[in-house]
Every structure is written in C-alpha cells, then in structure tokens.
Amino acid sequence: MTTNSLPVRTEPPVRTPVEKPAGRRLLRQGAGRQHHAGPLAYVLLVVMAVLSIFPLYWTMVAASTDNTRVSQTPPPFLPGPNLFSNLARAWDEAAMGKAMINSLIVAGVIALSTVMFATLAGFAFAKLRFKGRNVLLMLVIGTMMVPPQLGVVPLFMMMSELGWSQQLPAVIFPTLVSAVGVFFMRQYLSEALPDELVEAGRVDGAHSLRIFWSIVLPVARPAMAVLFMITFVHAWNDFFWPFVVLDMTNPTVPVALTQLSAGYVRDQSLIMAGALLGTLPLLAMFVVFGRQIVSGIMAGAVKG
Secondary structure, three states, rough: OOOOOOOOOOOOOOOOOOOOHHHHHHHHHHOOOOOOOOOHHHHHHHHHHHHHHHHHHHHHHHOOOOHHHHHHOOOOOOOOOOHHHHHHHHHHOOOOOHHHHHHHHHHHHHHHHHHHHHHHHHHHHHOOOOOOHHHHHHHHHHHHOOHHHHHHHHHHHHHHHHHHOOHHHHHHHHHHHHHHHHHHHHHHHHOOOOOOHHHHHHOOOOOOOHHHHHHHHHHHHHHHHHHHHHHHHHHHHHHHHHHHHHOOOOOHHHHHHHHHHHHOOOHHHHHHHHHHHHHHHHHHHHHHHHHHHHHHHHHHOOOO
16 A cells, blocks of 8 residues: 655755854955045155155255355255256266266166066076075075175276276176065065966976066066166166276266365355256156056055
C-alpha cells in the first residue's frame, strides 16, 4: 500500500545582518563629505606662504634700489626705481647670457641622465633578482655618506688628464647619476610597481628592456617628474665643483655671480640683481610645469 506524501515546504533560513565595525560605518558615512579647514589652518597657510615668498620679494626690493639705500637701517621694504637698470648692469658685468646657456645645458643633461639611469638602477634593485643585489645597494647607499669634498682633488686631476678642464663636460660627467636618485626610484618602484605586471611581461616573452620601456616607465612617470625637477634645481644652483673646474670665460650662473662681488666695496643691489636673474628661469619652469610636478607628487603619495 502506497501513500502519497506531500512535499514538505521548507522556509529559507533567515539571515541576520552582520553588524559592521563602527570604524567602517563611519568611514563610509564620511566618504562623500567635503571636509573644511578651520581658521587656524588658513592662518598657518598664510604665514607659511608669506615666509616662503619673502626672500624672493626682498631680493627684488634690494635689486631695485642702490647700494646706499640697501645698507641703511631700517632697510627698505618697498621696491625702488632702479630694478631694470641694475638688471642690465648685472647682465653685462657677469656675462649672464652665456652663463644661463651653460647652466641650461649642464642642468638639463644632468637631470635627464640622472632620471634615466636612476630609473634603470631602481628597477633592477627593486624587481630583478641577481647575486649581490643587496651588497650593491648597500654600496650605493654608502656613497651618500662620503663628503663630496674628499673627491675634489682626484676628480680635478682626472678631468685635467682628459683635457676637460675649464669645459662643461668636466661638470656634467661626474654627476650623470646620483645615489639619492637611485635610492629614491628604488623605493618608489618597490611600492608602485606590482610584481604581477613584471611576471605578466615575462610570460608574454618580453625581455628586461622591453619590460622597462613598456611597463616600468609609465608607472614611474610621476616619480621621474619629481626627480627631474629636484635634480635640475640642484644642478642649476651647484657652485662648489663648477667654481673649481670652470673659470670666468665659460661659467655657469653661480660662478658668474661671483664676478659681481669682486672689488673692495661690494654692490649689494647689483649682487641681488644678478641673483634675481639667476632665479627667474627656475621660477618660469615651475610656473610652466608646476601642475605636472604637483600631480606627480600626489600620484606618488597615493600609490605609496
């Protein structure tokens, strides 16, 4: 005897909502909100802006007056009428035209070579596996501890043997790459470049240079922009080694400015005019490329 059994209807289990952590709830609630700075933040920003701009403003004020007015107490705080005449004097007496061209060549070549070599070395130290990698990295970092003044005499002798004394290659070649740049790019690529991208390139049959060109350079572009700007400014303002190896017939901008301080009585307004001329190209570069540099710094901060 068979009995027809009715199907048993089972209710789906009731799922109780899982309580989310308080920190996560607060984070999601405040994700779309716009945070406003308080009055103290604006005051601090204004103070920092004034302190940052004041040296440049004082240079312009001193360059626009005469030497007697600059030496008075209290000194002037408003621009004078002699700005363009002092700029013209400084341009002629210090040969600033040739000095700026030389500085542009030196700083541009040094910045480009440092960015390229430092990115290559940083990629090798960060993502490639080879014997002695850690030892070589320690040696690179160790060179940062050696004062550059210790190598001036042998370096000058080397430049003389090569016949580069008083020439721009004597300034360019010793600084084609820096340990700071290598360490900076190594740290950036260690965080910003995933190992999976490098392994994917290997699987596709790409060699190391192809991976560097197609994968590493697009990822490292923000850090390269920042490193280029820092290296360019440092090379433009470098005084010690160019002063040793160059002369007044073929100077860079810092070396040329020493011509303005020659004599028994220094014309401070003329020196300030020359310093203002040497600063204007850097200001122009930052105005043109400032947005790219800031975006590169922010991209690096987000990826890190």
